Amino acid sequence: MKRITVAKGDGIGPEIMDATLKIILAAGAQIEIDEIEVGEKVYLAGNTAGIAKESWDIIRRNKVFLKAPITTPQGGGYKSLNVTTRKFLGLYANVRPCISLHPFVRTKHPGMDVVIIRENEEDLYAGIEHQQTDEVVQCLKLISRPGSEKIIRYAFEYARQYGRKKVTCFTKDNIMKQTDGLFHKIFDEIAKEYPDIENEHWIVDIGSAKLADTPEAFDVLVLPNLYGDVLSDVAAQIAGSVGLAGSANIGEECAMFEAIHGSAPRRANQNLANPSGLLQGAILMLVHIGQNDVAEKVQNAWLKTIEDGIHTYDIFKEGISKQKVGTKEFADAVIERLGQKPSQLKPVNYSKGSALKLPKYVRRAPAKKDLLGVDIFVHWSGTNPDELAALLQKIELENVKLSMITNRGIKVWPEGFEETFCTDHWRCRFKHKDGQNITKQDIISLLSKAEENNIDTIKTENLYAFDGVQAFSLGQGQ
């Protein structure tokens, strides 16, 4: 018997959770349930996190959490509980299988069978955002070696366990050479440890076009957080419907299972919603807790129900579907079919699945770090970069000189183009005149002289080389 935490959520959440639990309990799931309250009611009672402290204690004790969708109230101040849960509990891997159910659910891609493995904790979702000038805001994109190694290794281990042939990685490392570049580099490193599994990398734009057009060309996809968020919805939708896909959020200690869709408030309390997405989440959970036989039984009965044309409104199509049913009737139809297998769709065999056990991340020896310069970001409302350069040259030190100014990344000094549009946010690069290292004290002196000269500095970024390799971007056009 495994104790799990359940949250029924908002909108259609309670209906689809009741249906899901009814099905898996009828199939013989050996679970005991601790129910907690999360979401709208908790937010509106003044808890901006949407969850009480005692509920965290229950989630952490049980380690396995089945969660229905919740409504994050509109307006500032409310933090998304989904993002918080993933990050608090270190749920670094988001696994989303997207499989077409042709010819029973309409899709342009009958042969689609893709698993998207999305990094869940970092990238632009670190949520570190600032307004820095009147005209410019920024969001920090953080990609780490441990974060990338863990998710990429998870993808290869997943492929190996489930007998999949290929792992594909998408990044935009032709532009983001440091962040996406690191993810791609680690993908290449880890792929070498799995010679039995094919690997490939695509630039995310053309890769996404290919995924939307020919999803049969892909097997397992491993993606940084933002691309994974967007593309897993695309993949679920083109496989049939976002209403059919579930997801697992996996960490070293804890795991959370859910549907990928939201709380669909307009459909709530009408016995309309399709419980399949959450049921798919529950099936991933059953495999995770080692109840593979129950998972297999539920999945095959669910496939048989879909195959028999018993469909909720969202996938109901005249000519394909046989009977339009509500949430409860759909659940009863799955329960009636427990023990049966689909005859046209491929029955599943989950004998091989289990929670993946990955080696702990091992931190490498620190590299030799050289401070080669500093980018000082300045809020300045002028328009002529030559004037700004003249101001900045007043704060130069004996050996540390202004070497470049960029605006939104494009070099505007020296030798900028008049045509380049400039905002009030300027990156001003200072380096040693002979290419030697500078010191932290040099940076402090530059900032202090800037202050004396009424230059509005908004932040600095140190320019490093790690083990002799320059580790910062050049200005565009430099």
Ligand code: NAD
């Ligand atoms: P949504 O996924 O709730 O709904 C999008 C569309 O899909 C709607 O037309 C809806 O009726 C339909 N739909 C979704 N699930 C369905 C189901 N099971 N059966 C039938 N139809 C279904 O997205 P939204 O409208 O953008 O968001 C509504 C709320 O859900 C928002 O408050 C949002 O913050 C929240 N949300 C929560 C989660 C989560 O808890 N994991 C995820 C996404 C959105």
